[in-house]
Amino acid sequence: MGAAEKTILINSTAIMLAIIIPTMIATVAFAWWFRRGNSKATYLPDWEYSGAIEMVVWAIPALTIMLLGGITWIGSHELEPSHALKSARPPLKVEVVSLDWKWLFIYPDQGIATVNQLVVPAGTPVSFRLTSATVWNAFFVPQMGTMIYTMPRMTTRLNLQANRQGTFEGLSSHFSGDGFPGMQFKVQSLPPDQFATWAQGARGQGLALDGRGYSELSKPSSYVKPMTYGAVAPGLFDAIVANRAPPSPVPAPQHNEPAPPAGV
Amino acid sequence: MFGRLTLAAIPFDQPIPLITSLVVLLVIGGLAVWISKNKWWPYLWNEYITSTDHKRIGVMYIVLALVMLVRGFADGIMMRAQQAIAIGPSQGYLTPEHYNQIFTAHGTIMIFFVAMPFVIGFMNFVVPLQLGVRDVAFPTMNNVSFWLNASGALLVNLSLFLGEFARTGWLAFPPLSESQFSPGVGVDYYLVALQISGVGTVLTAVNFVTTILKTRAPGMSYLRMPVFCWTALASNLIMLAAFPVLTVALAQLMLDRYLGFHFFTNDGGGNSMLYMNLIWVWGHPEVYILVLPAFGIYSEVAATFSGKPLFGYRSMVFATLAICIISYMVWLHHFFTMGAGGDINAVFGIASMVIGIPTGVKIYNWLFTMYGGRVRFNVPVYYLIGFMLTFVVGGLTGVLLAIPPVDFVVHNSLFLVAHFHQVIIGGVVFALMAGYTYWFPKAFGFTLDERLGKAVFWCWFIGFHLAFIPSYLLGLWGATRRMQHIPDPSWAPFLAVELVGAAIIGLGIVLTVVQLLYSIKTRDQRRDITGDPWDGRTLEWLTLSPPPHYNFAVLPDVHGEEAYWTRKQTAIKEEKLIDEPHYQPIEMPINTPTGVIVAFFASVCGFAVIWYIWWLAIVGLIGAFAIFVWYAWRDEHEHIIPVEEVRANARERRRIRMEHLHSISQST
Numbered sequence: 030m031g032a033a034e035k036t037i038l039i040n041s042t043a044i045m046l047a048i049i050i051p052t053m054i055a056t057v058a059f060a061w062w063f064r065r066g067n068s069k070a071t072y073l074p075d076w077e078y079s080g081a082i083e084m085v086v087w088a089i090p091a092l093t094i095m096l097l098g099g100i101t102w103i104g105s106h107e108l109e110p111s112h113a114l115k116s117a118r119p120p121l122k123v124e125v126v127s128l129d130w131k132w133l134f135i136y137p138d139q140g141i142a143t144v145n146q147l148v149v150p151a152g153t154p155v156s157f158r159l160t161s162a163t164v165w166n167a168f169f170v171p172q173m174g175t176m177i178y179t180m181p182r183m184t185t186r187l188n189l190q191a192n193r194q195g196t197f198e199g200l201s202s203h204f205s206g207d208g209f210p211g212m213q214f215k216v217q218s219l220p221p222d223q224f225a226t227w228a229q230g231a232r233g234q235g236l237a238l239d240g241r242g243y244s245e246l247s248k249p250s251s252y253v254k255p256m257t258y259g260a261v262a263p264g265l266f267d268a269i270v271a272n273r274a275p276p277s278p279v280p281a282p283q284h285n286e287p288a289p290p291a292g293v
Numbered sequence: 294m295f296g297r298l299t300l301a302a303i304p305f306d307q308p309i310p311l312i313t314s315l316v317v318l319l320v321i322g323g324l325a326v327w328i329s330k331n332k333w334w335p336y337l338w339n340e341y342i343t344s345t346d347h348k349r350i351g352v353m354y355i356v357l358a359l360v361m362l363v364r365g366f367a368d369g370i371m372m373r374a375q376q377a378i379a380i381g382p383s384q385g386y387l388t389p390e391h392y393n394q395i396f397t398a399h400g401t402i403m404i405f406f407v408a409m410p411f412v413i414g415f416m417n418f419v420v421p422l423q424l425g426v427r428d429v430a431f432p433t434m435n436n437v438s439f440w441l442n443a444s445g446a447l448l449v450n451l452s453l454f455l456g457e458f459a460r461t462g463w464l465a466f467p468p469l470s471e472s473q474f475s476p477g478v479g480v481d482y483y484l485v486a487l488q489i490s491g492v493g494t495v496l497t498a499v500n501f502v503t504t505i506l507k508t509r510a511p512g513m514s515y516l517r518m519p520v521f522c523w524t525a526l527a528s529n530l531i532m533l534a535a536f537p538v539l540t541v542a543l544a545q546l547m548l549d550r551y552l553g554f555h556f557f558t559n560d561g562g563g564n565s566m567l568y569m570n571l572i573w574v575w576g577h578p579e580v581y582i583l584v585l586p587a588f589g590i591y592s593e594v595a596a597t598f599s600g601k602p603l604f605g606y607r608s609m610v611f612a613t614l615a616i617c618i619i620s621y622m623v624w625l626h627h628f629f630t631m632g633a634g635g636d637i638n639a640v641f642g643i644a645s646m647v648i649g650i651p652t653g654v655k656i657y658n659w660l661f662t663m664y665g666g667r668v669r670f671n672v673p674v675y676y677l678i679g680f681m682l683t684f685v686v687g688g689l690t691g692v693l694l695a696i697p698p699v700d701f702v703v704h705n706s707l708f709l710v711a712h713f714h715q716v717i718i719g720g721v722v723f724a725l726m727a728g729y730t731y732w733f734p735k736a737f738g739f740t741l742d743e744r745l746g747k748a749v750f751w752c753w754f755i756g757f758h759l760a761f762i763p764s765y766l767l768g769l770w771g772a773t774r775r776m777q778h779i780p781d782p783s784w785a786p787f788l789a790v791e792l793v794g795a796a797i798i799g800l801g802i803v804l805t806v807v808q809l810l811y812s813i814k815t816r817d818q819r820r821d822i823t824g825d826p827w828d829g830r831t832l833e834w835l836t837l838s839p840p841p842h843y844n845f846a847v848l849p850d851v852h853g854e855e856a857y858w859t860r861k862q863t864a865i866k867e868e869k870l871i872d873e874p875h876y877q878p879i880e881m882p883i884n885t886p887t888g889v890i891v892a893f894f895a896s897v898c899g900f901a902v903i904w905y906i907w908w909l910a911i912v913g914l915i916g917a918f919a920i921f922v923w924y925a926w927r928d929e930h931e932h933i934i935p936v937e938e939v940r941a942n943a944r945e946r947r948r949i950r951m952e953h954l955h956s957i958s959q960s961t
Contacts (some may be wrong), residue, residue, distance in 0.1 A: 034702050045689045055660055056681045060674070063599070065667040073665030077602040082661060101696045105639035108698040111632060118410065119735040164469040165391030165691060167630060167705060170772025175701040178631050180566065181468060181559045185632040192843040194473055198780070202705045202773040204462050210778040274558055
């Protein structure tokens with residue numbers, strides 16, 4: 030959970046507990062003191078209205094909600110997932126596609142892609158574009174913060190930053206069918222120079238994610254081991270969003286640096 | 294000939310549904326034999342199945358709800374057991390295909406076939422009595438509504454024996470529920486069952502809105518109606534506006550699945566986001582359909598057992614109507630994570646919180662109802678206090694979820710699951726159990742055992758907290774819902790505690806059955822002779838327990854907000870009842886098999902549609918229409934209860950009340 034979200038969560042809980050705990054105590058205290066057997070308690074058999082109390086009982090929740098409403102308005106705008114994060118470093122672009130039942134991460138600037146493994150440079154904003162090739166899912170890395178839906182034929186945007194190095198767990202947090210519990214993925218947050226080395230090393234290695242590779246990948250499977258593609262057909266993400274057939278096996282002609290054919 | 298239906302539909306290879314099916318068939322067969330042996334069929338047929346009496350229909354609704362509660366609970370504890378076992382290397386005892394059906398069935402059954410019939414059952418039983426009238430506005434339609442609801446429940450449960458149930462979650466979001474991703478009959482079972490029971494629910498709403506607006510006892514102005522009637526009115530208004538949206542959304546999904554339309558598909562210009570909006574435009578108000586009558590029950594319980602009028606009646610009415618209206622304006626909070634943007638998320642987040650204001654006021658009003666009272670700690674009061682303590686925490690977590698940035702990290706998590714169980718169990722189920730204890734003597738003429746009732750309360754109260762409070766923590770740590778397998782072994786102790794909690798709730802359900810059987814056995818020691826076992830304040834306590842078919846010999850004249858209490862106090866002060874009125878013969882609607890036959894044909898038609906047996910679907914439709922026409926051409930609608938019978942019953946009732954008044958005035 031991000032620090033900002035945690036602050037809002039704790040503040041709001043504290044504000045509400047300040048009201049709720051006395052109410053809970055009063056509930057038990059009133060019920061007990063005014064029990065039938067207690068001869069010391071005053072019985073007011075016809076007491077049913079008090080303007081002053083009415084005003085207070087409307088005012089307490091109303092004021093609380095006004096306060097929390099303010100927190101909500103500000104928080105919703107400051108933490109809106111599509112807003113770019115403030116940072117001296119340019120954001121890393123990642124395109125996320127949920128498939129049955131695994132995650133595809135495309136690095137358009139690096140020309141590589143990974144499955145069930147998201148590698149990011151620590152301390153650098155990551156700008157995600159997300160969609161789904163099949164049904165709805167939600168992209169969620171609890172230790173990094175905000176989740177967002179991935180929806181077929183639609184693109185969502187999310188900006189996150191891993192503030193420290195390490196390995197985090199990621200998951201789909203929107204039920205998507207029988208393979209859903211096997212949609213976990215790893216997030217590796219590396220120092221920026223190591224990230225660059227990793228991306229460089231991955232490029233051109235292993236499989237290529239062209240039309241054939243993609244149709245192979247999109248067959249339903251679950252608990253898929255992390256893997257890396259050394260080349261990606263350009264425009265793959267947009268083709269998935271548009272529900273077009275994935276780019277042909279040979280990478281699109283406008284790309285002047287053809288990726289190696291599949292299997293090399 | 295049989296469409297998609299083949300022998301392969303019977304789950305021979307899956308022991309759990311197969312054995313369950315056999316046990317259920319044996320139990321139903323055994324019951325049928327037992328009823329036949331005792332020659333109870335004519336009684337059941339005349340007094341319940343074909344009855345147009347709102348009280349009998351109410352009882353049938355509640356029986357349906359209790360039976361379905363057992364089914365829904367069995368699903369729940371199977372899920373809890375799976376999650377407690379299937380951690381790390383273990384895959385547990387349920388495959389994803391099976392587990393996914395179970396949580397879908399759990400949600401569908403608990404909302405549509407437990408909570409809804411339970412709440413509607415109370416509205417049926419209580420509202421006409423509290424309004425001081427003889428029945429609902431449309432008694433035959435009321436019977437039809439019940440049987441259509443039962444038909445839906447039947448079809449959902451049939452999926453256990455034949456085929457499968459949906460594996461999509463209880464709201465069947467497309468495109469997962471489209472035939473591309475769910476080609477089996479599971480989603481069809483879901484859609485058809487909910488469409489049939491949905492018709493019943495809309496008819497119920499028409500019936501109760503009409504009853505409350507148009508048929509009240511003389512002098513029962515709007516602001517003299519008991520709060521339960523107000524909450525029933527608000528709830529039915531929501532039903533009337535919200536259920537058609539559900540019907541349309543499900544119909545669109547059916548068109549997609551059956552006729553190749555493209556409302557929500559990934560191709561052909563479909564948009565699944567539309568379904569998400571439609572289903573929650575129904576789905577969020579649905580919560581208030583359930584919880585408003587629950588608030589009504591607490592209001593009745595708080596006033597009666599505190600020996601005081603409800604504090605701030607007008608405030609309560611206003612708060613109820615405020616919730617009724619705002620409930621339509623908050624649906625988007627179910628998908629803040631769709632990325633709609635800061636403005637939209639903030640507006641819907643704040644609108645959702647605003648509901649907390651009237652709800653908070655209600656809590657304070659119940660609190661001040663107890664203030665200055667003489668609180669009797671009967672079972673319903675346990676539930677009232679248990680509710681007030683539990684519900685405020687559920688409200689807190691609800692407001693947290695309404696803050697979009699918080700929702701971004703706990704949406705769809707076990708935090709959410711804990712929240713809605715806290716408000717539905719702590720809010721709705723506690724109220725239903727309170728109402729069950731409170732109105733049972735009115736329905737059957739004897740009270741339920743108090744000791745066992747308190748044991749049941751403690752099981753629900755302790756069991757609920759053990760079963761769901763750990764989920765808040767798990768949710769904050771990133772545990773999402775609907776997981777057939779748990780990836781993180783460190784969650785194991787929490788999930789084990791939750792399983793224990795679920796088992797304690799299960800014990801509570803068993804004790805509820807024990808309480809019922811024990812109370813029936815000892816009913817002669819617990820008779821409610823007076824018709825007023827709790828020193829009540831509203832009109833249902835004016836008549837006998839159980840009330841005659843026509844409820845009141847003469848419709849009561851209402852003076853003041855607490856119709857029966859005012860009358861009772863006047864009688865005590867003057868040491869006499871009101872003058873004997875002029876009795877007249879009473880016209881009551883006759884029994885009708887319309888409901889059960891229409892529902893039979895609806896079930897046949899629904900079953901045929903699920904399995905693509907088109908000739909049978911046509912037979913079902915024609916059958917349902919034919920019985921409808923037959924009913925419309927019927928000449929006789931009412932029978933007359935002779936004045937002698939009315940007078941004799943009423944005099945007996947006056948004699949009992951006179952004795953009762955003497956005993957009250959001597960004791961005070």
